[in-house]
Amino acid sequence: MKILKLLKETYPDVETALDFENPYQLLVATILSAQTTDIQVNKVTNNLFPKYPSPKELSEATQEELENDIKTIGLYKNKSKNLIKTGKILMEKFNGVIPDTREGLMELPGAGRKTANVVLSNAFNIPAIAVDTHVFRVSRRLGLSQGKTPDEVEQDLMKIIPKEDWKDAHHWLIWHGRLVCKAQNPNCQSCPLSSECCFFQNSH
DNA sequence: AACTCGGGGCA
DNA sequence: TGCCCAGAGTT
Structure with a gap:
């Protein structure tokens, strides 16, 4: 079949992709994509990635400012809170490196089954x-x-x-x-x- | 299992 | 203008 x-x-003509240059960007973009479209996410990440280029900057972001940065996306309070927490976990537990296992990815707040599989398959070329x-x-x-x-x-x-x-x-x-x-x-x-x-x- | 978050898409 | 949701966390 x-x-x-x-x-x-x-x-x-299906719209098919999040814009990303590395596993960190894809992780952030995919966490943001919950209950919205890739098109909306790409609008926000265009400004977000230069401002928060790595887990370090993300972990140091303030709640209020990050909320403002992603306000045009739905669920922005939950997402900004999860992203900051994710940044801190990445720094403290994973040495600033995005994990390449489903178990590791799903320890990150905001990342569930779908996000883990998107990151594994698209950032690490792991079958999923x-x-x-x-x-x-x-x-x-x-x-x-x-x-x-x-x-x-x-x-x-x-x-x-x-x-x-x-x-x-x-x-x-x-x-x-x-x-x-x-x-x-x-x-x-x-x-x-x-x-x-x-x-x-x-x-x- | 039901509820919450939320701006955008669509009728 | 009102309804639903390109998930995940909480209770």
Whole structure:
């Protein structure tokens, strides 16, 4: 089943990437990306990275100033608090180096399962597919992963997506989940995957 | 399992 | 103008 190939052909202009130059920048950008889009994050990081170029500067930021720096993004109070704390943990426990393990990344406040996988796959080239609510729902409907956990969904997706696409796959799956395979009233008529989809077969 | 954070996107 | 959410933490 060529899911990703079909999605790429269907959404050729999908917005696909956070701008980053090193693991630290990708970690910060990905923590910021919760409940918003990469487009919004890139607007903020353009000014944020020169101002806080490494975990050291981040750990020394004041709450008020960092909040102001990311105010155009939602959830900015939680995110600024988490980022400062993350900066301090990086300095105190990881010697200012971004950890390249899932366990290490998930010790950082603001970084969960999805953030860890994005950083592992895109900054360290470690095999992983990021699974968020959209990816989870799309996979369930396709019938790949009923009743499974997000970690198990990740394993299932890795079986049917070419390895070279793992680090970017979530962008197309998320886009598809938002615009077509929506949580409510999915638009199965315009879905390129409907012929392969359990949800569609069961509801028609 | 439900609630919270929040500006932006979309109907 | 009102509703929902490209997660993660807390209770």
